[in-house]
Amino acid sequence: MTLIPGFHRLPPPFPLRSKDGGRRWRSCTSNLTVGMLCHTQSSIKEIVNELKFPNLSFFGKYFKAHKGMSPKYYRTAYLNTQLSSL
Numbered sequence: 001m002t003l004i005p006g007f008h009r010l011p012p013p014f015p016l017r018s019k020d021g022g023r024r025w026r027s028c029t030s031n032l033t034v035g036m037l038c039h040t041q042s043s044i045k046e047i048v049n050e051l052k053f054p055n056l057s058f059f060g061k062y063f064k065a066h067k068g069m070s071p072k073y074y075r076t077a078y079l080n081t082q083l084s085s086l
Contacts, residue, residue: 019027025042029051030066032051033047033071034067034074036050036051036079038079044056044075047071059071
């Protein structure tokens with residue numbers, strides 16, 4: 001399992017019930033996916049498996065719905081931003 005500084009545990013896979021409508025879970029999952037995309041060398045498929053998403057397609061749609069772009073494009077944009085700031 002890949003550990004990211006500041007992230008001590010993975011969120012539970014898909015909660016059955018939530019008092020806040022799942023917002024906290026989605027926020028945690030979103031932050032974790034961004035952290036793994038930007039701060040690890042893990043492939044997107046490895047991230048999908050680690051976070052227990054049902055499949056790569058579902059993850060891509062989930063990520064795009066929350067971030068407005070595909071995981072691959074997000075990672076590329078982040079890396080380009082980091083390289084241009086050097």
